[in-house]
Amino acid sequence: MHAEPTERNGAGSPGCLVVPAALLVLLAVVLLRPLLGDDRGAAPPATTATAPPAGTAKPSGRRPGVVNIESEQALRGTRSAGTGIVVTPSGLVLTNNHVIQGATSLTGTDTDDRRTYRARVLGYDKNGDLAVLQLEGASRLKPAVFGDAARVRIGDPVTAVGNAGGRGGAPSVVTGRVTALEQVVTARDANDGSVERLTGLIETDAPLRPGNSGGPLLNSAGEVIGVNTAASADYRMDSGDARQGAARGYAIPSGHALAVARQIERGEASATVHIGPTPLLGVRVRAGGGSGALVEEVVPGAPAEAAGVPEGAVIVALGGRPVDSPDELTELLLAHRPGDTVRLEWTGPGDGTRRAADVRLAEGPPQ
Known part of the structure; x- marks a missing residue:
């Protein structure tokens, strides 16, 4: 991320x-x-x-x-x-x-x-x-x-x-x-x-x-x-x-x-x-008024874009663990390393449909 x-x-x-x-x-x-x-x-x-x-x-x-x-x-x-x-x-x-x-x-x-x-x-x-x-x-x-x-x-x-x-x-x-x-x-x-x-x-x-x-x-x-x-x-x-x-x-x-x-x-x-390189999911998030992390921006070419995560989606789980806030998403992400494959789950903007995909984390800047 x-x-x-x-x-x-x-x-x-x-x-x-x-x-x-x-x-x-x-x-x-x-x-x-x-x-x-x-x-x-x-x-x-x-x-x-x-x-x-x-x-x-x-x-x-x-x-x-x-x-x-x-x-x-x-x-x-x-x-x-x-x-x-x-x-x-x-x-x-x-x-x-x-x-x-x-x-x-x-x-x-x-x-x-x-x-x-x-x-x-x-x-x-x-x-x-x-x-x-x-x-x-x-x-x-x-x-x-x-x-x-x-x-x-x-x-x-x-x-x-x-x-x-x-x-x-x-x-x-x-x-x-x-x-x-x-x-x-x-x-x-x-x-x-x-x-x-x-x-x-x-x-x-x-x-x-x-x-x-x-x-x-x-x-x-x-x-x-x-x-x-x-x-x-x-x-x-x-x-x-x-x-x-x-x-x-x-x-x-x-x-x-x-x-x-x-x-x-x-x-x-x-x-x-956190030790060593930082894993990159490729989204900028903020609190969305409820649980999860609201996606404000998706970095072009990053893993999140490849997985089909759109702007306005709400990330609700990473690696099988629930995401209740942007801070929690960061903590869960930092437990991994670049190159790890993790299960990402989100709800789509508008319809709230829950979606999931396996993403391979890239290397990004420190959090």
Whole structure:
């Protein structure tokens, strides 16, 4: 299945994150919204920093290990940009899933050696918004140093580094302070209505911009304590007129990001982590007001078209398992690999007649 990238793809593809709260709605604009293993395949341990005395810490400057990521989505004729973090000298890079979502080709430019490499997706956690890339032919890169996010406290100074605006070149550097911990954000995909719930986030007042997604959030020692994933502005909805408030940035804590990265490096697929190439069904879907996934578009030449699935059909089962929503269709699809043959069932537009066909999944862009 090909699903349109969410509106959180960063520079070149503006979008929003909707975060409900009591009498308050946070609209988060995607910021430019592992990697592990050295040349022998062994992941280095994260470095734990000792927090400086309160009141003496200052934001750090830029540190090594930042990659500018360029993504092309040929199925929809768009391009976008984001940021990644070098984890090993051999070119394993950690980023957000939404930075690489829908990509048919990827490149990464290491901002230390200024070389551009073709990038290959090793795996991703769609729900956790994390992905791992391999920069092909890379060696002797300068990896970032990871700190211990468990030591982060409210008020700590932080630095966010990334490809702001998708301009490339030297990364932008902005500073701020930690304003909250253990935050929960719900991202809504404007294309199909699906939601993604991110938990345990570090909140800061660093002024993130589109293009910063996937980049490092640094402590005062210049160590990575988080992966920047979204930004928001407060809009008070109870007074009858929306008023923009203070901007906020959100980062996935480094410990969680590294744990997912190690799982991907080991090639361990799970209910949340997909390893390797992504299977393609060839439809863009959304919620249809009932059960199933409503087909809005069929990709020419893709398996769904070959099976005779029309626009307006509702997909109700895949591989013998019922499909209740677009999210469930994606989850069922990601349990397969390109080349697998699965039974697809749908109801036709208008008459609601149930139809079925065996389809051989092609290889498509990451979800």
